[in-house]
Amino acid sequence: MFDWDDLRIFLAVARTESLSGAGRGLKLDAATVGRRIARLEERLSAKLFMKSPQGYALSEAGDRLLPHAEAAEQAFAGAEEELSGTAGQLTGQLRIGAPDGCANYLLPQVCARICDANPGLEIQIVALPRVVNLSKREADMAIAVSRPTAGRLTVQKISDYHLHLAAHSDYLAKASPVRDKADLRAHRMIGYIPDMIFDKELDYFAETEAQVVGLASNSASVQMHMIQAGAGIGIVHDFAIPFAPGVVRVLPETVRLTRAFWLIRHVDDRRSERLTRLAEALGQGLRNEVARLETLAVAETWSQP
The missing domain is CATH 3.40.190.10 (Periplasmic binding protein-like II)
Incomplete structure (x- = not known):
């Protein structure tokens, strides 16, 4: 029988590929994380990670366990929302990954408006010069400049x-x-x-x-x-x-040039009404802000003498 706490530790190691990294997120020391993983492996009679100089990579057995652990994570999160009476409410902490241009010029004011309308909400913006890895839970959702073609993701076009x-x-x-x-x-x-x-x-x-x-x-x-x-x-x-x-x-x-922003979520997050509401608010806010700022930019055009 699975212990959710063991699965939580398994997910943290899988996402950080490190005992110390997982420990920092879980507020546990690396030795405790290692012992808990060893205990889970013994219970399952399977090696879940392969250790290398680069860190802890999932083994074949670990790959098979991962989607089940993520499903359990979503089930616990959904139950917590329902029992706390916050299902569908925009509260708690949410992390959004985005490319540099979007993170600097659009998300600050869009997220400020969302937080103003939802006082219990805390938003973190992660600006990275690469695509944010949702499988490792670097963010709850991400904005990208091209549509991903692989992974267990849902993708929605936001705006040109x-x-x-x-x-x-x-x-x-x-x-x-x-x-x-x-x-x-x-x-x-x-x-x-x-x-x-x-x-x-x-x-x-x-x-x-x-x-x-x-x-x-x-x-x-x-x-x-x-x-x-x-x-x-x-x-x-x-x-x-x-x-x-x-x-x-x-x-x-x-x-x-014309490009597009895409909103990307982990496929299992479709069950979270809270994240769905945030995605809707974020998408609408970005569409409005792109349109507003692009209208202002038209006036700033050089006329060659």
């Missing part, structure tokens, strides 16, 4: 968004004219570090005739700061332009 070339007006006033894409060759371009682009949807420069990225970062917000400092021209989210005084769109009719 747009990107344009942009530069600071002071830079454009003293730089070579930019009348078409060919003129970009005379300018320093700002963009992503090529070998650190974690999603093909972030590889923007095929859309231009620029040859070299002279200044680069794996962070969209750092790129925007470079542009605002007058360092060159880059491709930026329209929704970020209102946060950067002096930055204007360049060649908006010539270079215009």
Whole structure:
């Protein structure tokens, strides 16, 4: 017979791939976590983890146990919601993973409004230069710039968004004219570090005739700061332009990119009314905020003298 507490420890080790990492989350020392895993393995007569220099990886038996342990986790969470009278209410702590641009320019104000409407709610925003791993419970839900094709996930499109070339007006006033894409060759371009682009949807420069990225970062917000400092021209989210005084769109009719945000949840979380309500509020809030900020960005467009 399974002990939920043992399964809880099993899930923590599976997600962190470390006894010490699991212990930190569970507020237990690593030795205690190790003993509990050993006890569970003895009870099941199966080795659940393979130890390597990289950490604790699930064995074949551990892989088979994982979905059952996650189902038990969801069942306990659902029971707790029902018995506490919080089913469907937006309370407690929730963690959202998101790419840099969304995390910096959209989620702060969207999540603030959701928290204002739900005083018992605490939201954590995890901004990572990669896709958040929901299987390891790095977050309760995630926003991505491309639709995942593998994993036990549910995926919902939130909204399209747009990107344009942009530069600071002071830079454009003293730089070579930019009348078409060919003129970009005379300018320093700002963009992503090529070998650190974690999603093909972030590889923007095929859309231009620029040859070299002279200044680069794996962070969209750092790129925007470079542009605002007058360092060159880059491709930026329209929704970020209102946060950067002096930055204007360049060649908006010539270079215009469309991308999409996707809301990703673990498939087992469909049973949580609370998470479903948060997903609905988050999706609607992001759609409204993208539309509002993109409308403001249209006014910030450079007119070549």
